[in-house]
Amino acid sequence: MDAYLEVKGLTLEGTDVTVKSNELQILYEEGLATGQLLVRTLVSTDKAITQWISSNPESVVRFKITIPPGKFAFGNSMNEKFTAEALFELEGGTTTFTIDLDVSNLRNNNDNAFQIIGRGRVSLSAHLGMTDLNNLQDDISFQFMQNVTIFTP
Numbered sequence: 001m002d003a004y005l006e007v008k009g010l011t012l013e014g015t016d017v018t019v020k021s022n023e024l025q026i027l028y029e030e031g032l033a034t035g036q037l038l039v040r041t042l043v044s045t046d047k048a049i050t051q052w053i054s055s056n057p058e059s060v061v062r063f064k065i066t067i068p069p070g071k072f073a074f075g076n077s078m079n080e081k082f083t084a085e086a087l088f089e090l091e092g093g094t095t096t097f098t099i100d101l102d103v104s105n106l107r108n109n110n111d112n113a114f115q116i117i118g119r120g121r122v123s124l125s126a127h128l129g130m131t132d133l134n135n136l137q138d139d140i141s142f143q144f145m146q147n148v149t150i151f152t153p
Contacts, residue, residue, distance in 0.1 A: 003116075003146035005037065010137045017046040017136060024144055026116075033065040048135060062089040065099060065118075078105035086120070097122050114148040 003026050007019040021042050026035040040057035044050050064087045071082045080103045088095050099120040106113050121141045 003035075003144045005142065005144045007140055007142045009140035011046070011135050012137060013135075017044065017049065019044040019046075019049060024146075026144070026146055028067075028148065031067050031069065033067060035063050035065075037061040046136075059091060063087060065101075067101075071101075071103070078103065080105075088122075095122075095126075110151055112150045114150070116146045116148065117143065119143045 002022060003024040005021045005024040009017045009019075011017060019042050021037060023041040024035060024037045026033055037060070038057075039053055039059040039061065042049075042053050044053065066085050068082060068084065071080055071084075081101070082103075083098050083100050086097055086099045088097065097120060099118050102117040102119075104115040119142070121139060124136065124138050124140060126138075
């Protein structure tokens with residue numbers, strides 16, 4: 001299922017930089033969310049990032065989020081906020097970081113509708129190993145949003 005991703009950062013001069021994609025894929029299983037994003041689906045307001053995207057169109061970002069027991073459950077209604085550990089992989093390098101999740105759930109008859117929002121911050125150098133930051137500040141924030149409906153007989 002596709003999710004919307006937005007990444008925000010600043011240049012060294014303090015100018016806002018945004019990177020977006022409507023094609024973040026996230027699948028949920030018991031205790032685990034796995035995702036991937038093709039770099040070529042990213043769109044940015046920054047020329048250096050756009051050039052990096054163009055130079056790495058076949059690169060794939062992969063991640064796994066460990067979901068604590070009972071934090072992503074079916075029910076008549078639920079609003080659950082929690083922090084989870086995530087493993088991030090890009091070009092063979094891996095790192096871990098925490099992500100804050102906000103899961104809303106509403107059950108109607110035979111379906112269960114979830115709205116999932118994930119937020120976090122990463123260091124480009126410490127978490128992603130990016131040493132040439134192309135005039136970007138090291139700290140970036142991200143947010144993804146996804147609606148998932150599960151139909152049950």
